[in-house]
Amino acid sequence: MEVERKRTRQNKAFMIRLILFSVIFCCVCALTLFLVTPKDDYGAGSMLNFYAQPKDTVDVLALGTSMTYAGVNTNVLWANWGYSVYDLACAEQQYWNTYYYLKEALKTQHPKVILLDAKPATYQDGETKRGRTIMSTFGILSPDNRIEAIRVTAGTQWLDYVLGFPQIHDQWKELTLSSFTAASWTGGRSVNWKGFVEKGDTERHDKPSLVWTDIKRSLNAREEEYFLKICDLAEKNGIALLLVAYPNPDYASDHMFYNALWALADERAVPHLNLNDPKGHYKFLYSKEFADWQHVNTLGSLKLSKILGTYLQKHYNLTDHRGDEAYETWGKCLTEWETAWPQYVNQIKVEGST
Amino acid sequence: MNILSAEFLAFVAALTLLYYILPLRVRKWLPIVGSAAFWLIGGVFGMVYLLAETALVWGAAKMMAKHERVRQPLFVIVLLLVFAGLFLLKEQLFSGLAVPMGAGGVLRFATPLGLSYFTFQSTGYLIDVYRGKAVAEGNYFKVLLFCGFFPQLCQGPIGMWRDLEPQLDTPHRLEPQLFVEAVFLMTWGFFKKLVIADRIAPFVQAALVHTAELPGWLALLAVIGFTIELYADFSGGIDIVRGVAQLIGIRLAENFRQPFFARSVSDYWRRWHISLGGWFRVYVFYPLATSRLFGAISAWGQKRFGAKIGNSLPGAGSAFLVFMLIGLWHAFQWNALLYGVWFGLISLLAILMEPLFKTWKKKLHITRQTRWFKIWELIRTWIAVLIAQFFACTTSPALAFQLMGRITAHFGTPSFATLSGLSYISLDLAECIVAGIALVLLLVVDLLNEHSKNFLSKVGASRLFIRWPLLMLLMLVVLVFGHYGVGYNASSFVYAGF
Numbered sequence: 119m120e121v122e123r124k125r126t127r128q129n130k131a132f133m134i135r136l137i138l139f140s141v142i143f144c145c146v147c148a149l150t151l152f153l154v155t156p157k158d159d160y161g162a163g164s165m166l167n168f169y170a171q172p173k174d175t176v177d178v179l180a181l182g183t184s185m186t187y188a189g190v191n192t193n194v195l196w197a198n199w200g201y202s203v204y205d206l207a208c209a210e211q212q213y214w215n216t217y218y219y220l221k222e223a224l225k226t227q228h229p230k231v232i233l234l235d236a237k238p239a240t241y242q243d244g245e246t247k248r249g250r251t252i253m254s255t256f257g258i259l260s261p262d263n264r265i266e267a268i269r270v271t272a273g274t275q276w277l278d279y280v281l282g283f284p285q286i287h288d289q290w291k292e293l294t295l296s297s298f299t300a301a302s303w304t305g306g307r308s309v310n311w312k313g314f315v316e317k318g319d320t321e322r323h324d325k326p327s328l329v330w331t332d333i334k335r336s337l338n339a340r341e342e343e344y345f346l347k348i349c350d351l352a353e354k355n356g357i358a359l360l361l362v363a364y365p366n367p368d369y370a371s372d373h374m375f376y377n378a379l380w381a382l383a384d385e386r387a388v389p390h391l392n393l394n395d396p397k398g399h400y401k402f403l404y405s406k407e408f409a410d411w412q413h414v415n416t417l418g419s420l421k422l423s424k425i426l427g428t429y430l431q432k433h434y435n436l437t438d439h440r441g442d443e444a445y446e447t448w449g450k451c452l453t454e455w456e457t458a459w460p461q462y463v464n465q466i467k468v469e470g471s472t
Numbered sequence: 473m474n475i476l477s478a479e480f481l482a483f484v485a486a487l488t489l490l491y492y493i494l495p496l497r498v499r500k501w502l503p504i505v506g507s508a509a510f511w512l513i514g515g516v517f518g519m520v521y522l523l524a525e526t527a528l529v530w531g532a533a534k535m536m537a538k539h540e541r542v543r544q545p546l547f548v549i550v551l552l553l554v555f556a557g558l559f560l561l562k563e564q565l566f567s568g569l570a571v572p573m574g575a576g577g578v579l580r581f582a583t584p585l586g587l588s589y590f591t592f593q594s595t596g597y598l599i600d601v602y603r604g605k606a607v608a609e610g611n612y613f614k615v616l617l618f619c620g621f622f623p624q625l626c627q628g629p630i631g632m633w634r635d636l637e638p639q640l641d642t643p644h645r646l647e648p649q650l651f652v653e654a655v656f657l658m659t660w661g662f663f664k665k666l667v668i669a670d671r672i673a674p675f676v677q678a679a680l681v682h683t684a685e686l687p688g689w690l691a692l693l694a695v696i697g698f699t700i701e702l703y704a705d706f707s708g709g710i711d712i713v714r715g716v717a718q719l720i721g722i723r724l725a726e727n728f729r730q731p732f733f734a735r736s737v738s739d740y741w742r743r744w745h746i747s748l749g750g751w752f753r754v755y756v757f758y759p760l761a762t763s764r765l766f767g768a769i770s771a772w773g774q775k776r777f778g779a780k781i782g783n784s785l786p787g788a789g790s791a792f793l794v795f796m797l798i799g800l801w802h803a804f805q806w807n808a809l810l811y812g813v814w815f816g817l818i819s820l821l822a823i824l825m826e827p828l829f830k831t832w833k834k835k836l837h838i839t840r841q842t843r844w845f846k847i848w849e850l851i852r853t854w855i856a857v858l859i860a861q862f863f864a865c866t867t868s869p870a871l872a873f874q875l876m877g878r879i880t881a882h883f884g885t886p887s888f889a890t891l892s893g894l895s896y897i898s899l900d901l902a903e904c905i906v907a908g909i910a911l912v913l914l915l916v917v918d919l920l921n922e923h924s925k926n927f928l929s930k931v932g933a934s935r936l937f938i939r940w941p942l943l944m945l946l947m948l949v950v951l952v953f954g955h956y957g958v959g960y961n962a963s964s965f966v967y968a969g970f
Contacts, residue, residue, distance in 0.1 A: 125645070128648065129646050129648070132646070132648040132651070135936070139940060139943075139944075142940075142944070143944055143947065146944055146948065147948070147951065150948060150951070150952060154952065277478045277479065277482070278477075278478055278957065281478060283951045283952070283957065284478075284956060284957030285957060287951055287952050287953075287954065287956075287957060288957070290952050290953065291900075291902050
């Protein structure tokens with residue numbers, strides 16, 4: 119009897135030690151995982167940095183692909199209208215990832231307007247398992263949204279990705295001293311960064327040549343499902359949703375997918391802004407304002423963001439936060455940006471803006 | 473289910489948890505339930521084959537025990553049937569065949585998981601019953617679990633009825649120290665497989681594809697790399713499965729004991745794939761060496777060459793045949809046969825010449841403790857093992873000899889200019905550093921194991937502030953520096969297909 123009691127006591131102590139070991143090891147793993155997570159701009163950086171933003175300060179949340187982070191120049195929107203805009207974007211972000219980014223974002227911010235990238239309408243289902251797409255979700259720190267985002271992206275292999283290491287452990291080769299510093303918590307940039315990524319190169323392109331048509335090419339079923347979920351989530355939280363098709367030289371191949379998306383958006387009374395529409399007379403210079411076949415360059419981002427700002431001013435009642443201490447990081451972001459890109463300082467302002 | 477997968481670890485964790493939650497009286501049935509799930513995941517045909525073979529062996533053993541008259545013929549027939557099945561399935565003579573199973577299902581004649589491992593275990597049991605070393609078991613499920621206990625289906629070790637069955641038949645209580653040792657063992661296994669074997673593998677594979685153009689030194693490096701890869705891969709896998717079994721209190725047979733510290737070929741085979749060597753020693757070597765045929769050969773040898781050599785002939789001849797069979801067990805191919813013949817010849821000569829060696833050693837005052845002789849023995853064994861690996865790492869004798877030829881005739885060539893063309897076999901510097909450090913660690917642990925038996929157990933039993941950081945560090949090293957995940961082809965274990 120005594121032996122039995124002693125054994126039970128020993129086993130209990132062992133179980134406590136085992137649980138303690140597991141908890142400590144999980145923490146060590148999480149830290150290690152965070153350390154080796156690539157935080158470049160197309161990856162997890164914008165989400166990680168989003169957590170550092172002052173609570174309830176983001177009025178306009180731009181969600182989407184690399185076309186969003188290269189196009190929506192938050193400095194232009196701040197400099198001209200005092201809008202607090204954040205680009206929560208990463209390369210090839212599908213709507214099912216956008217949905218979980220948004221859910222996560224709503225935990226700390228309550229934006230008034232969401233700018234939703236239309237590009238994912240063109241993605242095929244098979245493109246969705248690409249490593250970097252999944253890697254981008256590693257910026258989501260809450261286990262619930264992170265696991266769901268990965269599960270819906272990776273399918274049956276979701277467990278390998280949820281654990282993280284199978285995907286990114288090899289990044290140890292890329293570790294530098296700065297990976298161990300506090301700066302890495304903000305995606306390698308300071309909290310002032312608002313998710314905009316400058317593309318300094320210029321690539322000459324022709325204006326897209328296409329027959330303007332109403333023919334639609336269906337979105338893949340998952341994109342459609344999650345687009346509608348995003349609409350529901352925005353509606354539930356009282357956030358205005360605006361679909362934006364960013365200009366790109368390869369627009370001809372996207373056109374019919376966008377038509378299908380506009381049709382879906384119309385059913386949900388979601389407005390859309392197609393910056394490729396010739397009727398809009400947006401006058402993008404395809405020989406000067408593009409960095410590659412998809413993205414505007416920094417010069418293009420100035421024009422694009424001015425158009426967006428004007429549209430937002432016309433259609434939404436957004437507050438000018440300039441001078442408000444709670445929003446000083448947007449001001450600092452602008453100052454830092456102007457220091458880094460002095461050649462654009464004279465071009466940032468819209469005529470007639472304050 | 474790949475034992476390197478997260479699914480397998482989750483399966484093992486769930487099984488272990490359930491095992492210790494269940495009341496003691498029903499605990500012993502959980503391994504068979506877990507094994508059944510494992511067989512099912514491995515494929516319906518494999519499971520049906522395992523059930524059928526074990527039923528045949530179990531039934532035959534019972535019949536042999538009851539009816540003396542049919543004992544020998546039944547034993548021979550069942551043994552032939554089981555080994556014929558092994559031969560036909562291992563050579564995949566039925567591959568591509570399938571039979572409809574209704575509802576759109578198809579039963580494929582794929583090689584069952586762990587075929588030769590459970591075949592060796594079931595026949596071992598049958599031979600034990602035949603020779604009166606074991607009592608025929610009345611409960612079919614006990615025989616089934618002994619043959620199909622899921623960890624050992626991956627790549628062994630091959631267990632003996634007398635060692636394993638009593639453990640499987642006993643419900644085990646949680647033994648904290650054993651549990652911690654098991655976790656250490658598994659982690660160390662993952663380290664060997666993922667950090668060492670799979671890191672070296674791409675270099676070895678790429679090099680061995682280009683045997684005709686390799687400079688000799690690189691060919692030698694590739695063969696040494698192959699040998700280390702094989703050791704890290706196989707022993708790593710065995711450590712994992714032994715750890716898994718030990719989590720629920722079952723100790724599987726040791727399969728490796730620092731083979732590269734062996735001082736002779738026979739010593740090497742007592743340290744490398746121990747359970748296979750042990751099976752052949754008990755069930756083939758001893759019966760052969762004590763058979764009438766070898767008795768007659770011995771008598772003839774005594775008359776012809778004297779008592780010493782005559783007495784050695786049964787052992788030498790049996791060893792040669794056993795090594796040939798071990799070679800053929802790897803594959804029914806010329807290379808595998810030559811692999812066995814090489815070890816067989818060395819063993820044969822060593823046994824026959826042992827009296828002569830003894831005399832020489834006595835004259836030269838050499839004992840087992842003579843330092844320079846120890847080193848010579850180590851080098852000699854390494855060379856013998858490396859020569860065998862030329863046959864193991866190539867697909868035909870011609871290629872094996874070509875590779876040897878590169879070393880003897882083109883050791884220093886080609887020039888640096890030509891070498892730049894061999895960039896396909898390079899590992900980057902960071903990979904080389906990790907591989908180098910990991911190899912040093914493996915060597916150190918093997919050295920410590922050699923001098924203080926079961927070093928890992930000692931670490932597992934050490935104080936908490938020593939074992940926790942060590943275990944965490946080892947786990948982290950595997951997680952970060954392991955070769956796995958996206959971008960890699962999940963390498964299966966070299967010995968998993970046997």
